[in-house]
Amino acid sequence: MTRFADRTGPIRLGMVGGGQGALIGSVHRVAARLDGAYELVAGALSSTPDRALASAAEVGLPKDRTYTDFTEMAKREARLKDGIEAVAVVTPNHMHLPVAREFLKRGIHVICDKPLTGTLADARKLEAAAGKSDALFILTHNYTGYPLVREARARIAAGELGDIRLVQVEYAQDWLAEAPDPDNKQADWRTDPARSGAGGATGDIGTHAWNLARFVTGLRPEALAADLQSFVPGRRLDDNAHVMLRFEGGARGMLWCSQVAAGAENGLRLRVYGSGAGLEWHQENPNRLLVTPLGGPTSIVTRASGATGPESRRLTRIPPGHPEGFFEAFANIYGEAAQAIRAARTGAPLPADVTFPTIADGVEGVAFVDACVRSSRRNAAWVTL
Incomplete structure (x- = not known):
């Protein structure tokens, strides 16, 4: 059971990376909100402070939940009563390990873009960090969502x-x-x-x-x-x-x-x-x-x-003849993750048919x-x- 076990409503989501000019960040944001299961409430959207602030303003993040440093974000969000439950990591590959590790060790679920890391050594370090955490780790190999x-x-x-x-x-x-x-x-x-x-x-x-x-x-x-x-x-x-x-x-x-x-x-x-x-x-x-x-x-x-x-x-989602595509498949991964996060809120068992890529798939x-x-x-x- 997590520290958010009594929370109801949309899952409070943060994001690291995915600022101005980053395609995959916008894809994750669309996927997360397609079914209404998440609410983006915090972010460190760029490693450049000015771009981080401008990017957060563009997507409507409040100033007091806008960060210019992911470590600061992880520490503060973990202390807040209404802090994030999950974080989307959409940085370049070399940053997946340091970013995800900061949130995992504070019990915040991680939804990470692929590949897991840039090197096998880093992948094994991240696997070890995930193994020590009570938080979930979801990898967005989105094509499995079709x-x-x-x-x-x-x-x-x-x-x-x-x-x-x-x-x-x-x-x-x-x-x-x-x-x-x-x-x-x-x-x-x-x-x-x-x-x-x-x-x-x-x-x-x-x-x-x-x-x-x-x-x-x-x-x-x-x-x-x-x-x-x-x-x-x-x-x-x-x-x-x-x-x-x-x-x-x-x-x-x-x-x-x-x-x-x-x-x-x-x-x-x-x-x-x-x-x-x-x-x-x-x-x-x-x-x-x-x-x-x-x-x-x-x-x-x-x-x-x-x-x-x-x-x-x-x-x-929709009847035959109405095409579903990339965004819907990506949202299916977020939807499977949402079911897992909601189960973790209460300690309920995860439905057997829920499937999403894990840290093992990433390694x-x-x-x-x-x-x-x-x-x-x-x-x-x-x-x-």
Whole structure:
């Protein structure tokens, strides 16, 4: 039971990072308020004091709950009777550990953007900090919140595909196909090893692809062989990766992630093939799941249709034919987190169907990046995770 066990109403949320010019901060704010489960009441939205104050004013934070330092915020909010219950950490990767640790040790739940950290050493430190805290840790691998991703997961778990043999996952973009404008804040930190970490495309979007494949199939990784490239001259981190995968039980897979694939926008795609059937899902057309039995015709399963099961329908907001997309999937992760936080208020058990990415998923994602870098340095040798 937390110090907020008697609180009712919306969950009081704080945010660190996500100020002016930060795309992911606004995405988190939209996701948090979509279902009315949270109220943003405090924030340290930038490491630059003037920008922190201006950013807070833009999103309507009161001056007495606006901070220019995350440590000060954690200390003061923990003392307040109406202090925050949870904090969204939406900083560059290298700050996830120090920020999250300050709130975890004060019993404040953490909702952290991915990847968990920039390095595997930091990931393990954060895992240890989370293990010592009574607070929850939620990682926003938002693609797991799509209803038809949950449908695919349920069908595989029910054995509808038979024994899984092949997993093909890719995430292709082109926004870093050229050297970016120096004023592009997002490109600047994401291509800087000091702030992004050991992986470029592998850390930024490769971890999403990896997590999606793991979440949907449930297969446990055994080893990988990775070939990483930096196609843009002078770039210090990978912008493209081809990864071969071996899973326990004999299944095989391939993962491709790229931020230099000219013409690709946000091409996250998953294909899974079993002994009896295969399925396919595209993030850019997320309201359709293709299911094809061996020797049979392809069925198009649409979101909210009668062909979907309870795992999918519980995350569906509107009737068939009304598209749901990125913001709704992101909000589903926040919604699952809200159920967990409300259960923690009273010590009630968490409903069995509530699922969200955890600290363990985050450590595994960073371990994936670390293994890719190690393998590529050894000329794409097979390495264990």
